[in-house]
Amino acid sequence: MGYESRCKAELASHHPELKFAFGRPGLLTFKVADDSPLRQELVLKSTFARTFGYSMTTIQGSLPVDLIETHCKTHGANLVHYWSRSDQDRQLNEAGEASTPNLPRLNIPGIRLNKNAKSGETVIDVIEIDHEHWLIGYHQAAQTFQRWRAGKPMITCQEPVVSRAYNKTAEALQWSRLPIRAGDICVEIGAAPGGSAQALLQRGCSVLAIDPADMDERLFGYPRLQHIKKRGKDVPKKSFAGARWLFADLNVAPKLTLDTVEEIVTNDAVHFRGMVLTLKSMSESGDAKQDSSLFPDEIAGIVDRVRGWGMRFVKTRQLAYNRNEICLLALKQKALLRARARK
Numbered sequence: 217m218g219y220e221s222r223c224k225a226e227l228a229s230h231h232p233e234l235k236f237a238f239g240r241p242g243l244l245t246f247k248v249a250d251d252s253p254l255r256q257e258l259v260l261k262s263t264f265a266r267t268f269g270y271s272m273t274t275i276q277g278s279l280p281v282d283l284i285e286t287h288c289k290t291h292g293a294n295l296v297h298y299w300s301r302s303d304q305d306r307q308l309n310e311a312g313e314a315s316t317p318n319l320p321r322l323n324i325p326g327i328r329l330n331k332n333a334k335s336g337e338t339v340i341d342v343i344e345i346d347h348e349h350w351l352i353g354y355h356q357a358a359q360t361f362q363r364w365r366a367g368k369p370m371i372t373c374q375e376p377v378v379s380r381a382y383n384k385t386a387e388a389l390q391w392s393r394l395p396i397r398a399g400d401i402c403v404e405i406g407a408a409p410g411g412s413a414q415a416l417l418q419r420g421c422s423v424l425a426i427d428p429a430d431m432d433e434r435l436f437g438y439p440r441l442q443h444i445k446k447r448g449k450d451v452p453k454k455s456f457a458g459a460r461w462l463f464a465d466l467n468v469a470p471k472l473t474l475d476t477v478e479e480i481v482t483n484d485a486v487h488f489r490g491m492v493l494t495l496k497s498m499s500e501s502g503d504a505k506q507d508s509s510l511f512p513d514e515i516a517g518i519v520d521r522v523r524g525w526g527m528r529f530v531k532t533r534q535l536a537y538n539r540n541e542i543c544l545l546a547l548k549q550k551a552l553l554r555a556r557a558r559k
């Protein structure tokens with residue numbers, strides 16, 4: 217939410233056949249031209265659309281349970297994703313039910329509610345626009361994030377998380393399906409206090425955490441954590457020997473994050489298979505009012521720059537657990553993802 221203007225700008229650029237219809241914070245709707253291939257298959261090229269589907273109807277008044285049931289039957293669907301555009305950031309509870317305290321109960325016999333969809337499954341979407349208006353639509357769970365209610369995965373942790381970066385890294389790993397295995401060495405630049413490192417350590421990875429700030433003491437219970445208390449560019453390149461995956465989460469403008477990462481990954485002694493970068497929406501001066509970052513042209517330039525480092529597969533997404541930032545995934549070879557899918 218809050219990134220509607222960026223979302224509209226990127227859709228206008230990648231899918232000019234979409235004509236904006238109406239929008240609210242957290243919800244944008246468009247008309248699709250009659251001859252557009254998007255009418256047959258809705259695959260959007262978008263960093264900011266957290267999830268998307270076809271709208272069937274908007275309703276004024278109370279929640280039309282009978283109508284939802286009818287749409288389930290018509291579409292052969294037995295799963296409903298039910299959320300409010302204004303509180304889609306709420307966490308799901310342990311059982312995977314949405315904590316939707318402001319929404320009326322929705323209980324339709326034989327219909328699963330707010331569970332993850334199976335791959336390819338048809339899902340009926342019921343979205344509260346405001347207390348009196350509802351949008352009913354559907355989507356096919358073709359991409360990983362379309363399996364999650366409101367495009368947001370349920371993330372749980374058995375121990376207290378040391379920072380919210382735990383959630384965003386856990387989500388990035390689920391979304392990207394990176395083939396990171398126990399024992400792999402991951403480097404994170406901008407690692408303190410360590411939520412992201414915690415998510416990787418829990419997977420059995422070794423983590424080289426680089427940050428001039430202190431790591432949360434609780435993480436040193438993990439023997440596979442090493443902290444180098446320096447800025448990224450001051451770390452000797454031999455420290456990266458054997459490391460497979462690079463993470464970066466610096467509280468600086470995207471260009472400065474990329475400068476730091478470029479200086480490392482373009483060194484001949486360094487061989488990462490892939491990386492996950494958090495790119496903050498902020499101007500180089502740090503002035504929020506001047507912030508025009510992460511609009512489509514800048515993202516396109518960032519993707520080209522990262523490809524220039526020998527990363528053939530590059531994708532961007534504003535994760536559900538990202539705030540004023542996006543996630544960039546880059547891999548040397550896309551085949552790495554296919555190899556994981558085969559397993």
Ligand SMILES: C[S@@+](CC[C@H](N)C(=O)[O-])C[C@H]1O[C@@H](n2cnc3c(N)ncnc32)[C@H](O)[C@@H]1O
Nearest residue numbers: 379381406407408409410411412447448465467
């Ligand atoms: C958003 S916090 C990182 C959160 C962290 N990833 C976590 O999991 O908790 C940003 C961090 O970037 C660090 N930082 C900023 N510039 C840096 C640089 N050039 N090299 C290493 N760390 C840097 C800051 O010290 C700060 O701790």
